Structures are given as C-alpha cells and as structure tokens.
Amino acid sequence: MSYLVLARKWRPKKFAEVVGQQHVLRALINGLDQDRLHHAFLFAGTRGVGKTTLARIFAKSLNCEQGISSTPCGECNSCVEVDNGRFVDLIEVDAASRTKVDDTRELLDNVQYAPSRGRYKVYLIDEVHMLSTSSFNALLKTLEEPPPHVKFLFATTDPQKLPVTILSRCLQFNLRRLDIKQISDHLAFILQQENIDFEAEALNQIAFAADGSMRDALSLLDQAIAFSGGKVTTEIVSQMLGSVSQQQLIQLLDALAAKDAKSLLIHIDELASLGRDFVVVLDGLMTSLQRIATIQLISDTESLDQQDDAALQNFANIFSAETVQLLYQIALHGKRDMPYAADPRSGFEMTLLRMLSFQPQAVTVNAGHPPVKKSQANSESAPVSSAVSSSVEPAAMYFPPSDSTVIHSSKAEPDSAEPPHTAPAKLEINEPPVEPETHSTVVTNTSTEVPPKETVHSDSDDASQLLNLTTANWTALIAQLKLSAFARQLADHCAYLRSDKNKIYLSVASELQHLANDKSVAKLQAAVSKQLQFEVTLVFTETTDTENVPTLAAERAQQAAELQQNAVDAIHNDPVVEQIKNAFNARIIDTTIKPL
Known part of the structure; x- marks a missing residue:
C-alpha cells in the first residue's frame, strides 16, 4: 500500500477529533441533535483550519444510516463512502476550476432530483468566492428556495468577495486560526501514535511556522520526519526551517545587555554558518523583546513557557522598560529596511549594532567621595x-x-x-x-x-x-x-x-x-x-x-519647555530662515517647530 501523508491519514472523521473551533462545533452539534437544520452553511477561514473537513463530517452526519446525529457511526456504507470520497450524494465542486455560469447551471439542473442513496443530496462547493457574478446569479434562486432534500455547504478563504445576497441566505461560521499550543499538542499526539521520537521544542517551531494552519503543520511534520530519518529534533527542524532556537536568541540578548559588540558579531557569524534566515531571526528577537516587555508590566503572566521564564525574567530586570521599547522599535525598522540592505546578513548586523549604539546610558548614584563645603x-x-x-x-x-x-x-x-x-x-x-x-x-x-x-x-x-x-x-x-x-x-x-x-x-x-x-x-x-x-x-x-x-516629572517638563524655547529661538534667529521669509513673504508657525 502506498504511503498516505499525515494530513490525509489523520484528517478528523468525527466532530470529537476536530482540534479547536469549539464555537462552530457547538452550533453544528446542537443543530444536528435538535433537528434544526438550515439549508445553506458557509465555512470561512484561512487555509488548513478545517473548513472542508467540517463540511464532510456534517454531510456524513446527515446521511448516516443510523439516523441524523452529531455522532455518526462511521461503519455503515454511507459513512464509509463519505470517508473514502465516493458517496454519490455528496457532490464536491472546486469553484476555482468551474467558474463559468454554464458549469453552475449544469450543476443546478440535477438539484431537483431526489438523492440516490442518502437522506440528503449535499453540494459542497469549495472556494465559492471564485464563482463569477453570473454564476452567483444563477445560484441565487435555488439557494433561496431549495428542495427539501438538498443542503448547500460552502467553503471560502475570502468571504468578503461573496455577494451580500448570497451571505444573507447562509448560516456563516468563521473558523479561527489555531494557536501554537493546540497545533503542537496535536502533533505530539500523532507522533506518539506513530511511535516516532520527538522533542517538544521542535514541535513548537513547526507550530509557529504553520501560522495557524493544521494542514501546514502536518505537511511540515512529514517533511521533518523525512529530513531527520525518524526522530524529530530541534536541531533538525531548525535546519529545515532556517529558524533560530531560544538559546541562540538568549545569546544575542546577553551580548546586547553586556554591550559586547565582539560577542554579538561572533553569534551573528555562527547564525550565518548554520544557514539561518536573518529575517526569521529578527522576528524571533522581536518576539522575545515583546515577551520581556510583558513580564515587566505583568510579572505573573501565564503566557510564557516554563523553560523560558527564568531567562526572560533576568532580561526584564536588566533592561529598563524604555530600553526594551527602543530595541523593539529598532528591530521593527530593521526588518522594514532589510530588503534595501546589501544582503540580509549586513542588514541584520547593522540592526543589532544600532541597538548597541542607541542604548541610553544609565544615571548612577554612588557613594564614597570626600565631603566638600x-x-x-x-x-x-x-x-x-x-x-x-x-x-x-x-x-x-x-x-x-x-x-x-x-x-x-x-x-x-x-x-x-x-x-x-x-x-x-x-x-x-x-x-x-x-x-x-x-x-x-x-x-x-x-x-x-x-x-x-x-x-x-x-x-x-x-x-x-x-x-x-x-x-x-x-x-x-x-x-x-x-x-x-x-x-x-x-x-x-x-x-x-x-x-x-x-x-x-x-x-x-x-x-x-x-x-x-x-x-x-x-x-x-x-x-x-x-x-x-x-x-x-x-x-x-x-x-x-x-x-x-x-x-x-516636573524637571522633565521644564527641560522639554527649555528645549522647545531654544528651538524656537534658533529658528527665529537663523539668518537663512530670515532670508527665506523675506524672499517668499513667509511667516513661521511656532507650533510646528520641534527640537531635535
């Protein structure tokens, strides 16, 4: 038997196996159990969050031979055929490849006929926003007054492109992006069932790279298994994704805290030799700075991983809140300017050197000098x-x-x-x-x-x-x-x-x-x-x-007022400004003058 990829092998076959989306599951389960079923459902969300999966489970629940239920048996002919993708009364249509109005009319010609095997004839239209305006117009009348034996299930990644006339005739469910913990926990469960060794940090990196998509995470997991030869480790995943480990980020923060330019350049050289993506490294550094700022404001936060708490707490004590905000802003500007740098490494290097150069000096209060008059x-x-x-x-x-x-x-x-x-x-x-x-x-x-x-x-x-x-x-x-x-x-x-x-x-x-x-x-x-x-x-x-x-606060306000007044005086006393005023009959608006 040929190898079945994890995304297909571990696709949920019942509502209880779906990860996240509890707000959608609750509405679907209650509707099935109470027999309050709408004729059209719209599932919206980013790629890989479970839109078509939920639609297929819903179709299986409608046509299970044991009766309409939120828990289909999964063993009858209808359930097995739905799982295998060959149930005759589940018509799946890819709207991206059938956008013409003739395709839609051909599809709707069969709506009037009763289902062949099941209780309902279910039309599952994926990427429905790709249909043309004429196709939507052809669909509109049938969608408004469908036969009692027909259910429409729509899936889309861009619901804003659907006409409001279509949206108003559907029950709309917005599926959320999955968070890192939900994805990593599910990946850990799958690897345990597959008897494959793994490291938790490696799964966190995969979950972060998946960007909220479970399907993307499973595809990356397949790639990591093939890349590692059977054991999913942090080092293997870092090499595969070009990502940076938490320890490497801590080394960079240590060098910034010590203002050690030499050590900083050494760590940058190590990252370059490992083939790390410097844009990804900069993203990781920004994430760490954001978490440090959070610790400084809310010391008892529960959003941090246990293994990172001590290190980040240490940096929260070393850096002032203002310095953390400054470093984050420099990193943000560095990422924005990265495409204009000579190469990614030089852009990343200049960003970190700028962090060293612009850190404010601390005001110190010491003891031990002899008294004076x-x-x-x-x-x-x-x-x-x-x-x-x-x-x-x-x-x-x-x-x-x-x-x-x-x-x-x-x-x-x-x-x-x-x-x-x-x-x-x-x-x-x-x-x-x-x-x-x-x-x-x-x-x-x-x-x-x-x-x-x-x-x-x-x-x-x-x-x-x-x-x-x-x-x-x-x-x-x-x-x-x-x-x-x-x-x-x-x-x-x-x-x-x-x-x-x-x-x-x-x-x-x-x-x-x-x-x-x-x-x-x-x-x-x-x-x-x-x-x-x-x-x-x-x-x-x-x-x-x-x-x-x-x-x-009063001293700072007084200083700001003095600097503002000096700035205004400098502009008014500047001979070049005076010449421009005379040449163009201009005047100076004092409220627009700001000190450097």
Missing part, C-alpha cells in the same frame, strides 16, 4: 535635567504644514531614523566619613563610574545617608530606578519632603493620590532600598502643597 555642594546639586540640557547644543527643526518646504537652522543636525540619546551626567551621593561632623552632599560630573565598595551599614550610617538626601539628588536617585506602570508614575510624580531615621517622607499632588496604592508604594520602597543598600520606609503624607518641591 556646603556652599559648593548646593551649587553643584543641580537637577539632572539641567545637566543634560546644558550639554546639548541648541538645535531645531521646523516642521511646516503640508505642501511647504522644510527649513533647517544652521545649527541643526541631520535627521536620522533613530535619534541619538544624549548620555546624562552621572551623579554621585557621597557618604560622609565617621569623623567629620558636617553632613554635606556633593553632586559631581564624572566620566567614569566607580563601583561602590561593599560595606556593612549600621543604623547610624543609614541615618547619615538619609540626612544627605535633598530634593535635587532624590530626583537623580529615582531617575535610575527600574520601575514600570504605576510604580514608575508614582516615582516620577512624588516630591521629597524630608527624612527621619529610616523613613523618607514624600508627597504627591492631590489629583495623583491614586498612584500611591499599596502595590506601587511597595515596589518603589523596594527599589529605593536596593539602591541605597539598606531598608527604608516610604511615608506618603497628606501634604498637598507640592508646587515648590521639584519632582522628576
């Missing part, structure tokens, strides 16, 4: 936003309305797909020695980070550090905390009031009191304690007068 400390304790804004050369771009010319100032930098991130000044809080009585704070700009030494803090040391907190270095401290969601918003909008022993007193504006819920306060308190290296308690007071106390 109080006047000097106060003069240097400027907010981080002023340090950043003073280091950026004023530059602006004028974005005019539609059908206008874009004007650049003489100081404007060339635009790019990914704007460069200015590295903020690194701030350090000094821990005073034991001997000096004065408690002073120094905030300095430094070109290198000095890792904090491991020390054993006593209660007096902790209290001394808290005495060094000011409104200026408090905003610098919380700017570097890795927080997300409400905890991040709470940190940005809280105002430092004072500190006492191991307590830090904070306040938020009355309209933002909802941010200070128990969960957000606990996350912020844990992050501050970890940064200061001793336990602190955050106390949010009832004080609502925070206008004179700076917050990180």
Whole structure:
C-alpha cells in the first residue's frame, strides 16, 4: 500500500477529533441533535483550519444510516463512502476550476432530483468566492428556495468577495486560526501514535511556522520526519526551517545587555554558518523583546513557557522598560529596511549594532567621595535635567504644514531614523566619613563610574545617608530606578519632603493620590532600598502643597519647555530662515517647530 501523508491519514472523521473551533462545533452539534437544520452553511477561514473537513463530517452526519446525529457511526456504507470520497450524494465542486455560469447551471439542473442513496443530496462547493457574478446569479434562486432534500455547504478563504445576497441566505461560521499550543499538542499526539521520537521544542517551531494552519503543520511534520530519518529534533527542524532556537536568541540578548559588540558579531557569524534566515531571526528577537516587555508590566503572566521564564525574567530586570521599547522599535525598522540592505546578513548586523549604539546610558548614584563645603555642594546639586540640557547644543527643526518646504537652522543636525540619546551626567551621593561632623552632599560630573565598595551599614550610617538626601539628588536617585506602570508614575510624580531615621517622607499632588496604592508604594520602597543598600520606609503624607518641591516629572517638563524655547529661538534667529521669509513673504508657525 502506498504511503498516505499525515494530513490525509489523520484528517478528523468525527466532530470529537476536530482540534479547536469549539464555537462552530457547538452550533453544528446542537443543530444536528435538535433537528434544526438550515439549508445553506458557509465555512470561512484561512487555509488548513478545517473548513472542508467540517463540511464532510456534517454531510456524513446527515446521511448516516443510523439516523441524523452529531455522532455518526462511521461503519455503515454511507459513512464509509463519505470517508473514502465516493458517496454519490455528496457532490464536491472546486469553484476555482468551474467558474463559468454554464458549469453552475449544469450543476443546478440535477438539484431537483431526489438523492440516490442518502437522506440528503449535499453540494459542497469549495472556494465559492471564485464563482463569477453570473454564476452567483444563477445560484441565487435555488439557494433561496431549495428542495427539501438538498443542503448547500460552502467553503471560502475570502468571504468578503461573496455577494451580500448570497451571505444573507447562509448560516456563516468563521473558523479561527489555531494557536501554537493546540497545533503542537496535536502533533505530539500523532507522533506518539506513530511511535516516532520527538522533542517538544521542535514541535513548537513547526507550530509557529504553520501560522495557524493544521494542514501546514502536518505537511511540515512529514517533511521533518523525512529530513531527520525518524526522530524529530530541534536541531533538525531548525535546519529545515532556517529558524533560530531560544538559546541562540538568549545569546544575542546577553551580548546586547553586556554591550559586547565582539560577542554579538561572533553569534551573528555562527547564525550565518548554520544557514539561518536573518529575517526569521529578527522576528524571533522581536518576539522575545515583546515577551520581556510583558513580564515587566505583568510579572505573573501565564503566557510564557516554563523553560523560558527564568531567562526572560533576568532580561526584564536588566533592561529598563524604555530600553526594551527602543530595541523593539529598532528591530521593527530593521526588518522594514532589510530588503534595501546589501544582503540580509549586513542588514541584520547593522540592526543589532544600532541597538548597541542607541542604548541610553544609565544615571548612577554612588557613594564614597570626600565631603566638600556646603556652599559648593548646593551649587553643584543641580537637577539632572539641567545637566543634560546644558550639554546639548541648541538645535531645531521646523516642521511646516503640508505642501511647504522644510527649513533647517544652521545649527541643526541631520535627521536620522533613530535619534541619538544624549548620555546624562552621572551623579554621585557621597557618604560622609565617621569623623567629620558636617553632613554635606556633593553632586559631581564624572566620566567614569566607580563601583561602590561593599560595606556593612549600621543604623547610624543609614541615618547619615538619609540626612544627605535633598530634593535635587532624590530626583537623580529615582531617575535610575527600574520601575514600570504605576510604580514608575508614582516615582516620577512624588516630591521629597524630608527624612527621619529610616523613613523618607514624600508627597504627591492631590489629583495623583491614586498612584500611591499599596502595590506601587511597595515596589518603589523596594527599589529605593536596593539602591541605597539598606531598608527604608516610604511615608506618603497628606501634604498637598507640592508646587515648590521639584519632582522628576516636573524637571522633565521644564527641560522639554527649555528645549522647545531654544528651538524656537534658533529658528527665529537663523539668518537663512530670515532670508527665506523675506524672499517668499513667509511667516513661521511656532507650533510646528520641534527640537531635535
């Protein structure tokens, strides 16, 4: 006997064997069991999700010799003939090859005759949207008033192309794409029945490549069995599909987290030597970044595989939420630009190097520098936003309305797909020695980070550090905390009031009191304690007068306002712009000016 492919061998023969589509199965089963049968059914969905399979099972249920039932016996002559594709009263038509109106009229000429063997004459028209307009018109009258012994079953991948007059006369069922778990579980069941060894990750890769189609998944499984010689392994499937394993993606993320360009290029070379498709690798990297972002926002998510939880959780702690979003956006742009690259590898390589180049530098708060005079400390304790804004050369771009010319100032930098991130000044809080009585704070700009030494803090040391907190270095401290969601918003909008022993007193504006819920306060308190290296308690007071106390959000807003004003001034003071205004009798719309 010739080999029967898995897609045909394991095609469901009853409703209980169908994977997924429970919303469709429920309607069909209830209609059969309650004898409430419509005369026309339309099954719509992408390829390989079970449209014609459900239609054949439905036809078998209608004509089973044991009676109309949602559970046909599968043993009578009618059931066996339907399964073998030779039941005389099941007329299957491929509309893609019979689009002419003459074909449809010939088909409908036999509708009036009673069925030869079965209870109903069933017309199964596949890809019905391919029929011509004349064919639909010829079908319309029969579809509206069919003989009682006729049932129409239509299948289509594009229901939008069907005339509304046809749609209104059918019961329409939209079949869903199958998810990865449904496909991989079914593949595992089939391989167990076939006594073929397999690895679960290999089946996940096949399910992902099938893109929601069970038939595609079974065809890929057939190919993997033939390719491997009997055992479906992750390595074999990766070679066959040109896909990338989770371990290889983790290696790339490790190199990005360590900002190790050399290691990154080595991993890219390994992927090239294995013949991996770099577009597929980029898709896998984007999927991992999306899952990391999900973990950062919802730490107890159940959508992740158990074997990947630890690694992805680690990256969720290493990367800030903003960095993950930036890396995802760079990957998205890299995929878009891949067709224009010299070759796929160079396009992929430049995308990852861009991820290294544009990762923002972290603001660090360190201890261990000698104290200085109080006047000097106060003069240097400027907010981080002023340090950043003073280091950026004023530059602006004028974005005019539609059908206008874009004007650049003489100081404007060339635009790019990914704007460069200015590295903020690194701030350090000094821990005073034991001997000096004065408690002073120094905030300095430094070109290198000095890792904090491991020390054993006593209660007096902790209290001394808290005495060094000011409104200026408090905003610098919380700017570097890795927080997300409400905890991040709470940190940005809280105002430092004072500190006492191991307590830090904070306040938020009355309209933002909802941010200070128990969960957000606990996350912020844990992050501050970890940064200061001793336990602190955050106390949010009832004080609502925070206008004179700076917050990180206020500093950022002030910085943005200053940059906007600098941009407007740069455009108005640009001699080239002035010449263009005079030459064309033009005016500048300030609201369209944006800082670079």
